[in-house]
Amino acid sequence: MTEQAIPASPVEADLEVYGALVDKEPSKPPRSQWRDVWDQFRKHKGAVWGGGFLLFITLAVILGPYIWNLSPTQLDIRNKDWRPVYTLLWDGEAKAGWAHPFGTDQLGRDILAQMISGGRVSMAVGWSAMVLALLIGTAVGVASGYFKRADFILMRFTDLVLSLPILPLVLLAVTLFRQPLTSFFGSPERGMFVLIVSVIALTSWMQTARIVRGDILALKEREFILAARSIGSKSSKIIFRHLLPNVISPIMVSATLGLATAIITESALSFLGVGFPSDFPTWGKLLSDAVVRMQEYPERVMLPGILISLTVLSVNYLGDGLRDALDPRIRGR
Amino acid sequence: MLNFTIRRLLLSLPTLLFISLVIFLLLQLAPGDPMAQVPLTVPPEVKQKMREALGLGAPIHVQYFKWLYQFFVVEPSVWIDHLTANSFLLGWLPDTQLSMAIDPDTGLLVQQQRVISWQTRSPVMDIVIQRMPQTLWVVGLSYVVGILIAIPIGIYSAYRHYSLFDQAGTFVTMVGFSIPPFFTGPLLIVIFSVSLGWLPSIYDTTLVVNSWDTFKIQLMQMIMPVMVLALQTTAQISRYMRSAMLDNLNQDYVRTARAKGLKEATVVMVHVLRNSMIPVVTVIALGMPAIFGGAIITENVFKVNGIGQLLLTALFANDLPMVMTLTFIFAILIVLFNLIADILYGVLDPRIRYD
Numbered sequence: 001m002t003e004q005a006i007p008a009s010p011v012e013a014d015l016e017v018y019g020a021l022v023d024k025e026p027s028k029p030p031r032s033q034w035r036d037v038w039d040q041f042r043k044h045k046g047a048v049w050g051g052g053f054l055l056f057i058t059l060a061v062i063l064g065p066y067i068w069n070l071s072p073t074q075l076d077i078r079n080k081d082w083r084p085v086y087t088l089l090w091d092g093e094a095k096a097g098w099a100h101p102f103g104t105d106q107l108g109r110d111i112l113a114q115m116i117s118g119g120r121v122s123m124a125v126g127w128s129a130m131v132l133a134l135l136i137g138t139a140v141g142v143a144s145g146y147f148k149r150a151d152f153i154l155m156r157f158t159d160l161v162l163s164l165p166i167l168p169l170v171l172l173a174v175t176l177f178r179q180p181l182t183s184f185f186g187s188p189e190r191g192m193f194v195l196i197v198s199v200i201a202l203t204s205w206m207q208t209a210r211i212v213r214g215d216i217l218a219l220k221e222r223e224f225i226l227a228a229r230s231i232g233s234k235s236s237k238i239i240f241r242h243l244l245p246n247v248i249s250p251i252m253v254s255a256t257l258g259l260a261t262a263i264i265t266e267s268a269l270s271f272l273g274v275g276f277p278s279d280f281p282t283w284g285k286l287l288s289d290a291v292v293r294m295q296e297y298p299e300r301v302m303l304p305g306i307l308i309s310l311t312v313l314s315v316n317y318l319g320d321g322l323r324d325a326l327d328p329r330i331r332g333r
Numbered sequence: 334m335l336n337f338t339i340r341r342l343l344l345s346l347p348t349l350l351f352i353s354l355v356i357f358l359l360l361q362l363a364p365g366d367p368m369a370q371v372p373l374t375v376p377p378e379v380k381q382k383m384r385e386a387l388g389l390g391a392p393i394h395v396q397y398f399k400w401l402y403q404f405f406v407v408e409p410s411v412w413i414d415h416l417t418a419n420s421f422l423l424g425w426l427p428d429t430q431l432s433m434a435i436d437p438d439t440g441l442l443v444q445q446q447r448v449i450s451w452q453t454r455s456p457v458m459d460i461v462i463q464r465m466p467q468t469l470w471v472v473g474l475s476y477v478v479g480i481l482i483a484i485p486i487g488i489y490s491a492y493r494h495y496s497l498f499d500q501a502g503t504f505v506t507m508v509g510f511s512i513p514p515f516f517t518g519p520l521l522i523v524i525f526s527v528s529l530g531w532l533p534s535i536y537d538t539t540l541v542v543n544s545w546d547t548f549k550i551q552l553m554q555m556i557m558p559v560m561v562l563a564l565q566t567t568a569q570i571s572r573y574m575r576s577a578m579l580d581n582l583n584q585d586y587v588r589t590a591r592a593k594g595l596k597e598a599t600v601v602m603v604h605v606l607r608n609s610m611i612p613v614v615t616v617i618a619l620g621m622p623a624i625f626g627g628a629i630i631t632e633n634v635f636k637v638n639g640i641g642q643l644l645l646t647a648l649f650a651n652d653l654p655m656v657m658t659l660t661f662i663f664a665i666l667i668v669l670f671n672l673i674a675d676i677l678y679g680v681l682d683p684r685i686r687y688d
Binding site: 046159160163164165166167168169171172173175176260264267268271272273274284287288291294295298301302305308309312313316317320 | 519
């Protein structure tokens with residue numbers, strides 16, 4: 001019986017035996033999920049442009065008043081009806097100049113300043129209505145997906161709300177409740193803001209609820225939920241710790257859709273003349289005020305219209321890219 | 334199939350009742366008194382009597398049931414009477430006179446109590462019947478145009494997946510989704526009426542089409558509103574068509590069809606198209622109410638005096654009976670087209686019927 005050299009430790013023995021299988025270089029650090037999502041997102045050119053434009057518009061309307069500090073409501077009747085500065089390119093005689101790059105309206109208010117403050121309102125309405133709709137939709141979706149008893153009633157209710165005639169009802173609600181809310185909040189702008197945000201949110205949460213419910217129903221049957229339940233986690237803990245983080249991607253996608261609809265609905269209401277009061281510009285309001293004189297000053301219709309469309313287009317592209325980036329089946333292809 | 338249809342029909346009744354309840358409660362919850370316009374010189378006891386005459390003192394469920402009766406029995410019967418008496422399609426039927434009732438005092442046939450517009454003091458349903466054809470023409474035609482454009486685009490961009498055409502189509506549909514009708518409308522007016530002067534910017538409803546020239550004018554004035562509405566439809570339906578075609582093009586039965594030597598045109602246009610139409614047809618039916626909603630804005634832009642514009646003017650004039658009737662008509666349209674979509678789905682896809 002020959003004496004065998006006993007290695008110092010079993011690990012070293014393994015290293016000797018399987019040495020050929022060990023990588024010479026250190027392996028790459030593991031990639032996080034969000035890194036993967038970002039890499040996939042960057043491949044979608046439209047989504048990157050959309051996200052960039054949305055960021056730009058949001059920053060522009062937040063920081064705009066500090067950089068361009070003309071008041072949007074200040075009347076300057078001597079300098080009324082300026083054309084935008086680019087008219088000088090083909091018409092040297094035009095009333096235009098860098099003092100008012102986008103021109104002034106029929107009362108001499110600076111259009112650039114109006115655009116900025118109008119964008120503030122439109123974006124504020126869009127973001128807050130979207131957040132509110134997401135909260136309602138997620139709550140209803142989680143409740144009906146997780147609690148079996150609530151499912152039937154909540155989903156029938158969602159179906160019923162889906163078959164409401166949205167635009168007529170919104171118009172009706174806004175006209176009926178304008179006066180009391182205005183007196184309740186003290187100022188017409190604030191009352192109108194609350195009214196429009198809640199009306200848009202109350203009529204656009206249904207899609208989110210349906211998507212979240214579907215995902216929760218599938219996730220609920222997975223092993224990790226069973227594990228969480230078997231160690232005695234409470235329902236609230238399971239929902240907030242385990243279920244919600246897993247449905248964050250469909251929620252994000254429907255958030256972008258919600259933002260787009262909210263901006264369009266607010267502008268449509270302003271356009272139809274049931275939105276904010278007239279000395280309180282929003283993009284839709286600026287557009288509808290300009291329609292009467294669009295033969296002489298087409299740019300006043302075009303500028304807010306292009307801004308609304310570009311914002312909504314960029315949000316839609318962002319949503320498209322997010323959907324691709326957050327879907328693990330598409331990612332990496 | 335009949336069983337399936339009846340079941341769906343019964344399911345849609347509660348939906349209609351719920352919507353009517355929402356509209357009714359919205360008006361009940363809304364502050365504001367229908368008697369607010371009555372002068373202050375009217376003594377309180379007279380006011381109280383007027384209140385009772387309006388039915389305002391009655392309990393809320395009694396008011397609701399009376400309202401329901403008005404909307405589900407009286408007003409539809411007025412509509413049926415109109416159809417059988419005056420309309421082109423059903424005018425050959427005998428006059429039904431469903432909305433007439435025998436007056437207990439005189440024994441004569443008189444009209445039942447109607448919903449009266451506060452704005453014009455005439456029955457609401459009569460005005461709606463006058464305004465309906467304009468909306469139906471513009472909306473219906475735009476929907477047909479939209480579908481006719483969308484389906485070939487969808488088919489071709491799915492067949493040439495990721496080609497230049499597909500990319501361009503995706504971009505155009507994205508733009509169609511994003512540009513709201515209240516911008517495309519003025520934009521088209523600026524381009525085609527103001528700059529080029531080709532098309533009229535205002536829809537003239539008084540035009541009577543009786544010759545080739547008037548027909549041409551009618552055609553010209555319909556182009557823009559129809560195109561604005563059709564852009565939205567096209568964007569949506571071509572997306573659905575494309576994804577439905579993509580789902581089907583990789584199926585085994587397509588390979589079988591090709592393997593047995595069928596021409597490519599037959600494979601795509603008969604085998605794949607027929608199976609892809611199932612979801613698209615339901616989307617077409619479901620999209621109909623949304624296009625009526627969009628018509629509110631488009632009618633306002635182009636001054637088409639259809640029911641959308643009627644709703645807006647009634648809203649600004651605080652004409653609540655008119656607003657309620659129109660909102661309810663929109664609701665009925667939604668429920669009706671949901672029902673049609675359901676039934677079509679059952680007809681096209683036999684698997685659905687036996688759930």
